[in-house]
Amino acid sequence: MSREPNYEFQEWWNKQREKNHDFFTNDSNNANKGFLTVEIRSLNPDLTTEKDRSRSARQLSWICLLRFQQLANSLAWITNSFLLLLRTANRRISAADSPSDSSASRLYRIIKFFLFLVVLLLCVELVAYFKGWHFSPPSAASAEAAVELFYALWLEIRADYLAPPLQSLANVCIVLFLIQSMDRVLLMLGCLWIKIRRIKPTASMEYPMGRVETGNVDDYPMVLVQIPMCNEKEVYQQSIAAVCIMDWPKERMLVQVLDDSDELDAQNLIQAEVQKWHQKGVHILYRHRLIRSGYKAGNLKSAMSCDYIKNYEFVAIFDADFQPAPDFLKKTIPHFRGNDDLALVQARWAFVNKDENLLTRLQNINLSFHFEVEQQVNGVFINFFGFNGTAGVWRINALEDCGGWLERTTVEDMDIAVRAHLCGWKFVYLNDVKCYCELPESYEAYKKQQYRWHSGPMQLFRLCFLDILHSKVNKAKKANLIFLFFLLRKLILPFYSFTLFCIILPLTIFLPEAELPAWVVCYVPGIMSVLNILPAPRSFPFIVPYLLFENTMSVTKFNAMISGLFRLGNSYEWIVTKKLGRSSEADLVAFENESDSSVTETTSFLRSSSDSGLEELSKLEVTSRRSVKTKRNRLYRMELTLAFILLSAAGRSLLSAQGELTVGHYRCHLESELQVTLTQHLLTNNSNFGVTGSGLKQFSIGHSLYGCQNANCEATCHWLKYKVCTKQKGIFEED
Known part of the structure; x- marks a missing residue:
C-alpha cells in the first residue's frame, strides 16, 4: 500500500532552493564556494590576543x-x-649490639683508628692538591710555611719508613694469595677429572625402591635417626614428618627427637608432634635435657648414652630444617656393606630458598663450590673431608672408637671427623644424594652462622695440633690436615682476604711508594670468582655483587678466626640460625596425604593425652597469643666503617688520577725549557762524564722523564725537579 505524497514538505523544499539558488547551481564560477568554514579554537589561548590583559592586584597577591x-x-x-x-x-x-659488633670489640677499635688515619691522610692530600704540590713537592730545606714543612716531612717519612714495611707485608699477602689460588685451581681440575671420567662411589648392593614388606626385613640394618633442635618452632614439623615417612622398615628404625628448647610452648608443640607420629606406628622418642650444656655436641652425646643404642649399627643425623627424601637411607646405607673401614657417608645439601633474595643467591655460590668441588674431590681422592654436621650417616662403632661427641668446640662435626680420620676411618661423599634444607635469609643470621663456622676450626686446630703430630697416620695425611685442611683453607684464606683487600689496598693508595700489581687487584680475583661460580652457572649475573659480598664478609671471618685462635670470650658462643620453615615441592607432595588427617588426630590426641592435660593446653594457648617482638633494622658499624675506609681510598685515587693528568700536560709545557737546562748541564760537565757532543740527544727530556728505570730518578722527574741521571753512573747531580 503506497503512501500519499507530502505536498507541504515539497513546497518548503522549493522555497529553500529559491532562497539558496547560488548553493544549488553548478556554475563553474561558484565551484570554489562549495565548502563550509568552521572555526576551531585551540586549547592554548592565543597570547597575542591576551597580552594586553593585565592581572589585578588581588590576583597577584593570591x-x-x-x-x-x-x-x-x-x-x-x-x-x-x-x-x-x-x-x-x-x-x-x-x-646496643651483640658483643661481636659492639664498640668494645678489639677489631672494631682497630678499624675505627684506621678510618681516622685514612681520613686524616685524605685531608692532607686535599691540601697538597689545592696547593699544587703534586707538581713540585716542597723540600724540608726550602719550606717556608708550617704546612709546607709538614708535607715535606710526611713525604720523607712515607718514602723511607712506611712504604718499605707495607710493601713487604703486601708481598707476603700476595704469596699467600697465589698459594690459595693454586689450591682452588687444583680443586677445579680434580672436579673436572671426576666429571670427565664419571667417577663416583658405588655400593656393593642396592635396596629395592618403594615400601618395604614387613616380612622381609632381615637385610635392613638397625638405624637410629637423630633430630637435634632448639626452639625451632618454624621447622620442627617438616623435619619430623620427612624422617617418619622414609622408606625403611619401622621395626628397624628408631627416631630420636632431641629437644633442647628452653621455651615451654616449643617443647609442647614438639612433644605433641612426636606423640602424633607415635600413634601412627612410628618408633619415635622425645628427649629433653634438664641441664642443657655443651650445645649440639652435648645434646648428641646425651642421646648416645642410652642403653638401647647398642642394638643399632648406624646413626643418621638431621638438623631441624633438613628434609631428607624418602629413599635417603636406601641410597646411603648400602655403601657400608663390604667396607668395614667406612665411618661416614655424607650427602649433599640442596636449598629450597636459594632464589629468595640476593643474600641466598650469594650463599648458594659458596656452598655449591664447597659441595660440588671441595667435598667431592677430597672424598674421591683422599677419602677424608669435614663432616657437615647433618645429612650424614655414621657407623656407631666409628663414633665410639674416636671418642664420641666432645663439647670442647662449637664445630663438633669437624672435631669428630678429624678424630675419626686420625683413627684410620674413611669417608664417602655422595654428590647425587641431596637433602633439602634452608639458607638464612637475613644478614644478621648469616653473619652469626659464619662467625661460628670460622671461629670453631681455629679452636679445633689449637686443640688437636699435637694429636695430629703424634697420631699413627702417615706423613702425607698429617701434612694434608695441618697445611691444607686447617692452615690454608681455614686460617690463610680469611687472613689474606681481609688484610690484602681491606687494609693493604687502601694503604697503597695513600702510600704510592708501595705498589700492588694490577693482576693481584683485578685479574686473579676475577678469575677466582669465575671458578667459584662455575658449580652454580645460573649465578653468573651476580659475579660483581659476589666480589663485594666476599670483601664485606671478610671482616666477620677474620674476626672469627682471630677469636678462635686466641681463645677470646665470644668464640665459644653458639647461636641457633634463624629458620623460616620453607618447604620444597617434593615435601609438599609427600605431606599432602598427611595434612588432612593431621589436624583432627592432633586435636584428639591433645584432648586425650595424659602428659599435657588441660593445664598444659591452656598454657599453650596463652603463649601462642603472646605479642611477637617487633624487629628493627640494625646498624652494622664494622661494615660501615670499612666502607668509609674504602670510600676515602677511592677519593684519594681520584686525586691521583687528576694529578697525573695535570702533570702530563705540565711536562709537555715545560719540555723545551727542561731540554735547554739539561743540555747546558751536560755541556758544563762534559769533561767529567765523558759524554761527546753527538751523544747529547740521548739525554733528551724523553730519556730523563720516561726512559730511566731508576726508581729515585723516576720519582724525582715526576716531581719535576731539575735533576739529571747520568748515563754511566746513574746518579743524581743538582743543576
Missing part, C-alpha cells in the same frame, strides 16, 4: 600567597625528613 605556601611546604618536608633521618641514625648508633 598568586604570591600560593607560591609562598608551596615553598613553605617544601621546606617543612625537607626539614622533617632530615630530622627523621637524624633521629633514626641516633637511635641505631645508640642501640
Whole structure:
C-alpha cells in the first residue's frame, strides 16, 4: 500500500532552493564556494590576543600567597625528613649490639683508628692538591710555611719508613694469595677429572625402591635417626614428618627427637608432634635435657648414652630444617656393606630458598663450590673431608672408637671427623644424594652462622695440633690436615682476604711508594670468582655483587678466626640460625596425604593425652597469643666503617688520577725549557762524564722523564725537579 505524497514538505523544499539558488547551481564560477568554514579554537589561548590583559592586584597577591605556601611546604618536608633521618641514625648508633659488633670489640677499635688515619691522610692530600704540590713537592730545606714543612716531612717519612714495611707485608699477602689460588685451581681440575671420567662411589648392593614388606626385613640394618633442635618452632614439623615417612622398615628404625628448647610452648608443640607420629606406628622418642650444656655436641652425646643404642649399627643425623627424601637411607646405607673401614657417608645439601633474595643467591655460590668441588674431590681422592654436621650417616662403632661427641668446640662435626680420620676411618661423599634444607635469609643470621663456622676450626686446630703430630697416620695425611685442611683453607684464606683487600689496598693508595700489581687487584680475583661460580652457572649475573659480598664478609671471618685462635670470650658462643620453615615441592607432595588427617588426630590426641592435660593446653594457648617482638633494622658499624675506609681510598685515587693528568700536560709545557737546562748541564760537565757532543740527544727530556728505570730518578722527574741521571753512573747531580 503506497503512501500519499507530502505536498507541504515539497513546497518548503522549493522555497529553500529559491532562497539558496547560488548553493544549488553548478556554475563553474561558484565551484570554489562549495565548502563550509568552521572555526576551531585551540586549547592554548592565543597570547597575542591576551597580552594586553593585565592581572589585578588581588590576583597577584593570591598568586604570591600560593607560591609562598608551596615553598613553605617544601621546606617543612625537607626539614622533617632530615630530622627523621637524624633521629633514626641516633637511635641505631645508640642501640646496643651483640658483643661481636659492639664498640668494645678489639677489631672494631682497630678499624675505627684506621678510618681516622685514612681520613686524616685524605685531608692532607686535599691540601697538597689545592696547593699544587703534586707538581713540585716542597723540600724540608726550602719550606717556608708550617704546612709546607709538614708535607715535606710526611713525604720523607712515607718514602723511607712506611712504604718499605707495607710493601713487604703486601708481598707476603700476595704469596699467600697465589698459594690459595693454586689450591682452588687444583680443586677445579680434580672436579673436572671426576666429571670427565664419571667417577663416583658405588655400593656393593642396592635396596629395592618403594615400601618395604614387613616380612622381609632381615637385610635392613638397625638405624637410629637423630633430630637435634632448639626452639625451632618454624621447622620442627617438616623435619619430623620427612624422617617418619622414609622408606625403611619401622621395626628397624628408631627416631630420636632431641629437644633442647628452653621455651615451654616449643617443647609442647614438639612433644605433641612426636606423640602424633607415635600413634601412627612410628618408633619415635622425645628427649629433653634438664641441664642443657655443651650445645649440639652435648645434646648428641646425651642421646648416645642410652642403653638401647647398642642394638643399632648406624646413626643418621638431621638438623631441624633438613628434609631428607624418602629413599635417603636406601641410597646411603648400602655403601657400608663390604667396607668395614667406612665411618661416614655424607650427602649433599640442596636449598629450597636459594632464589629468595640476593643474600641466598650469594650463599648458594659458596656452598655449591664447597659441595660440588671441595667435598667431592677430597672424598674421591683422599677419602677424608669435614663432616657437615647433618645429612650424614655414621657407623656407631666409628663414633665410639674416636671418642664420641666432645663439647670442647662449637664445630663438633669437624672435631669428630678429624678424630675419626686420625683413627684410620674413611669417608664417602655422595654428590647425587641431596637433602633439602634452608639458607638464612637475613644478614644478621648469616653473619652469626659464619662467625661460628670460622671461629670453631681455629679452636679445633689449637686443640688437636699435637694429636695430629703424634697420631699413627702417615706423613702425607698429617701434612694434608695441618697445611691444607686447617692452615690454608681455614686460617690463610680469611687472613689474606681481609688484610690484602681491606687494609693493604687502601694503604697503597695513600702510600704510592708501595705498589700492588694490577693482576693481584683485578685479574686473579676475577678469575677466582669465575671458578667459584662455575658449580652454580645460573649465578653468573651476580659475579660483581659476589666480589663485594666476599670483601664485606671478610671482616666477620677474620674476626672469627682471630677469636678462635686466641681463645677470646665470644668464640665459644653458639647461636641457633634463624629458620623460616620453607618447604620444597617434593615435601609438599609427600605431606599432602598427611595434612588432612593431621589436624583432627592432633586435636584428639591433645584432648586425650595424659602428659599435657588441660593445664598444659591452656598454657599453650596463652603463649601462642603472646605479642611477637617487633624487629628493627640494625646498624652494622664494622661494615660501615670499612666502607668509609674504602670510600676515602677511592677519593684519594681520584686525586691521583687528576694529578697525573695535570702533570702530563705540565711536562709537555715545560719540555723545551727542561731540554735547554739539561743540555747546558751536560755541556758544563762534559769533561767529567765523558759524554761527546753527538751523544747529547740521548739525554733528551724523553730519556730523563720516561726512559730511566731508576726508581729515585723516576720519582724525582715526576716531581719535576731539575735533576739529571747520568748515563754511566746513574746518579743524581743538582743543576
